[in-house]
Amino acid sequence: AETKPLPVVVWIHGHECTGCDESFIRSGAPLASDVVLSQIDLEYDHLLSAASGEPFERHLEEIMKKYKGQYILAVEGAVCTGDNGVYCMSGGRPFVRTLQEAAAGAMAIIAYGTCAVSGGIQSAKPNPTGSAGINPFVGNTPVVNVPGCPPIPEVMTGVIMHLALFGTLPPLDGEGRPKQFYGNRIHDTCYRRPFFDAGMFAENFDDAGAKAGWCLYKLGCRGPETYNSCGNLRWFQGMSYPIQSGAPCIGCSNANFWDDEPFTKRL
Ligand code: SF4
Numbered sequence: 001a002e003t004k005p006l007p008v009v010v011w012i013h014g015h016e017c018t019g020c021d022e023s024f025i026r027s028g029a030p031l032a033s034d035v036v037l038s039q040i041d042l043e044y045d046h047l048l049s050a051a052s053g054e055p056f057e058r059h060l061e062e063i064m065k066k067y068k069g070q071y072i073l074a075v076e077g078a079v080c081t082g083d084n085g086v087y088c089m090s091g092g093r094p095f096v097r098t099l100q101e102a103a104a105g106a107m108a109i110i111a112y113g114t115c116a117v118s119g120g121i122q123s124a125k126p127n128p129t130g131s132a133g134i135n136p137f138v139g140n141t142p143v144v145n146v147p148g149c150p151p152i153p154e155v156m157t158g159v160i161m162h163l164a165l166f167g168t169l170p171p172l173d174g175e176g177r178p179k180q181f182y183g184n185r186i187h188d189t190c191y192r193r194p195f196f197d198a199g200m201f202a203e204n205f206d207d208a209g210a211k212a213g214w215c216l217y218k219l220g221c222r223g224p225e226t227y228n229s230c231g232n233l234r235w236f237q238g239m240s241y242p243i244q245s246g247a248p249c250i251g252c253s254n255a256n257f258w259d260d261e262p263f264t265k266r267l
């Protein structure tokens, strides 16, 4: 029987911390190893590929030529535009150029993580490197935005599996995010919500309310304005998520969350 060739994936890294890759490899359903070894043909990834150096960069060029218009491009990290992009070099040239070239030949792009979607920590004030999200730099190639710092492992594998299996983008919301994973606010699925509704709030991290598991709103929780799947999927195969471990949601899937509460007090 004929076997269908696996969809080719190129995964490039800009201004980032590799936390998104680290999240991806912890996916339990599907297992990240199954995705990488049997569902996609991952040809280039700084963390997961064994190769490196000049032959690896040549391989990227060859793959982009050979599979022009067909490969899926995964992007992790922000674009750095300050001083002609010199603060983020990849393969000896500014990352922004690698991105533009790779985007032009891709059938679709996955922007993995808040850095790729909207700049992330690199673009936090005062943003000395001129960092930004990738969307304005990729021309007309369609983008699936998968924000989160990092995104949930199963959200990352779920999105790439959709593209690989169906060859189409998943249904997206107005901000280009897959509706399946970003349709609810953290606040909508939070198990502490009854305390919010009853006006029972922790006022300090070590007070009686905090110990009793009351709502974390007064400690800066951004669940009411943050769209993500943490409340229903949770992290690491359903184990926990920030609010369950006693920390307010910091809104890590929101643009510019580093510049906002709870890191910076709203005035
Ligand atoms: Fe790292 Fe967060 Fe950026 Fe992902 S989104 S690369 S985890 S800083």
Ligand code: SF4
Pocket: 186, 187, 188, 190, 191, 192, 193, 194, 196, 214, 215, 216, 217, 221, 222, 223, 224, 243, 249
């Ligand atoms: Fe909403 Fe946060 Fe309170 Fe949960 S802890 S109910 S997300 S404000």
Ligand code: F3S
Pocket: 148, 149, 186, 226, 228, 230, 241, 242, 243, 248, 249, 250, 251, 252, 253
């Ligand atoms: Fe991020 Fe909030 Fe989930 S901080 S991990 S979106 S609970």
